[in-house]
Amino acid sequence: MAEIKKQPLLSGLLILFLAAMIFANVGGNMYDGLLPLYLKDLDASIPQIGLFFTLAQVVPLMLQILGGWVSDSIGRLRAIAIGSVFGVLGFIPLILADTWHWLLLAVAVGSVARALVGPSFDAFIAEHSSEENRGKVYGVSQAIFMVVTVVGPPLGAWLAGSYGFKFMLLVAGIFYFIAAIVRIGMAREAAKGQTAKPTLSFAGLKANLGSMFGLIFSGGLITWILITDGFRDISFQLSGNLFPVYMQEFGRLTIQQIGWVNSLFGLCVMLTTIPGGWLSDKVGERVGIASGMILLASALFLLINFPRGSVAVYFLGWGMAGTGVGIMTPAYQSLISKAVPQHLRGTAFGLFSTSLGVVSLPAPWIGAQLWERFNPQFPFTITAIALLLSIIPIWIKFKLPKNAEQETIEEKITEDPTVVVA
Numbered sequence: 383m384a385e386i387k388k389q390p391l392l393s394g395l396l397i398l399f400l401a402a403m404i405f406a407n408v409g410g411n412m413y414d415g416l417l418p419l420y421l422k423d424l425d426a427s428i429p430q431i432g433l434f435f436t437l438a439q440v441v442p443l444m445l446q447i448l449g450g451w452v453s454d455s456i457g458r459l460r461a462i463a464i465g466s467v468f469g470v471l472g473f474i475p476l477i478l479a480d481t482w483h484w485l486l487l488a489v490a491v492g493s494v495a496r497a498l499v500g501p502s503f504d505a506f507i508a509e510h511s512s513e514e515n516r517g518k519v520y521g522v523s524q525a526i527f528m529v530v531t532v533v534g535p536p537l538g539a540w541l542a543g544s545y546g547f548k549f550m551l552l553v554a555g556i557f558y559f560i561a562a563i564v565r566i567g568m569a570r571e572a573a574k575g576q577t578a579k580p581t582l583s584f585a586g587l588k589a590n591l592g593s594m595f596g597l598i599f600s601g602g603l604i605t606w607i608l609i610t611d612g613f614r615d616i617s618f619q620l621s622g623n624l625f626p627v628y629m630q631e632f633g634r635l636t637i638q639q640i641g642w643v644n645s646l647f648g649l650c651v652m653l654t655t656i657p658g659g660w661l662s663d664k665v666g667e668r669v670g671i672a673s674g675m676i677l678l679a680s681a682l683f684l685l686i687n688f689p690r691g692s693v694a695v696y697f698l699g700w701g702m703a704g705t706g707v708g709i710m711t712p713a714y715q716s717l718i719s720k721a722v723p724q725h726l727r728g729t730a731f732g733l734f735s736t737s738l739g740v741v742s743l744p745a746p747w748i749g750a751q752l753w754e755r756f757n758p759q760f761p762f763t764i765t766a767i768a769l770l771l772s773i774i775p776i777w778i779k780f781k782l783p784k785n786a787e788q789e790t791i792e793e794k795i796t797e798d799p800t801v802v803v804a
Contacts, residue, residue, distance in 0.1 A: 412557070432746045438490075449500070650702075659713075671776050683766050
């Protein structure tokens with residue numbers, strides 16, 4: 383009997399896909415963690431920084447679910463290629479801005495790119511893996527992808543510290559442009575093998591949203607993922623965008639040191655996503671998600687209780703946070719991909735990758751007000767407590783239904799998108 387050749391965990395197409403994602407996100411990570419400091423450099427105050435990140439959520443709020451639906455309708459690679467064009471255009475106001483207000487335009491244009499690329503990334507990986515090894519594939523893919531958070535932040539911080547923010551952003555834009563060329567080439571190549579031309583229609587959008595909302599209001603796993611994800615989003619939005627300023631003002635870290643701290647965070651994520659994916663496949667997704675929440679909360683408690691500690695304290699705290707994210711991310715991705723039908727994955731990832739709209743929209747502004755009116759540690763304390771509280775519903779509710787039950791739910795929702803399954 384001929385021996386069956388074992389298939390590689392990552393296909394050649396998936397490797398090329400990840401390479402393009404790395405180029406694009408090295409550029410993004412060069413400035414993303416430094417954006418609050420760029421706002422300060424453009425004379426924005428702490429309340430204005432909070433207002434900026436609140437307003438910056440408006441466009442993603444409107445586009446993330448639509449971006450997922452576009453991905454479901456026209457294909458992952460085509461959606462990513464279109465998004466990449468918007469990503470390149472977003473660098474123009476980012477580089478040319480002379481006041482912090484202009485950065486809102488850059489974020490708005492860039493949000494179109496993220497709305498199309500983000501959901502497509504997770505859905506593309508799900509479609510190139512089997513359910514049995516999905517956690518491992520997400521873990522390996524995330525580990526390869528997370529090289530961007532190891533290389534991008536220190537490179538961006540060095541360029542910004544040595545040559546200024548404008549030059550750093552120009553270099554980041556070149557990285558993104560290279561990725562866009564590769565992505566467009568992949569989309570054109572994929573289109574050659576298609577017999578029918580993908581189309582977008584209002585009826586298709588209505589059907590997808592109807593099916594998705596049927597899952598959301600079923601009271602099952604998707605409902606609880608959405609609730610806890612929203613709770614987590616709100617808590618992160620209170621403080622996450624203020625942390626670079628916190629490190630600079632209280633930790634007395636230089637821009638270069640902040641870059642290296644962010645790099646260590648990325649390195650820890652990269653080193654722990656593969657074990658996180660393995661853990662997800664072996665013992666279930668909720669173990670990795672709950673463990674990640676505990677590590678993130680512990681890191682925040684460490685950093686807010688030693689605000690003027692040595693640089694080593696910040697490296698330790700961000701290392702713990704990176705480990706938490708690394709363990710948690712493949713588990714979250716695997717759980718969502720298994721909980722929704724294949725034809726809704728883009729819409730689902732679009733829904734879960736954005737914050738819960740009106741509820742979390744004012745959170746960055748509220749966090750900045752808490753910083754000003756109480757003390758800088760207060761918004762971070764609230765975030766840490768919220769992370770710990772979210773573990774309760776995660777442990778109780780994050781369980782996949784039996785296969786037969788899940789198939790019945792999917793069939794009912796596919797037949798009637800308005801059905802609510804109890």
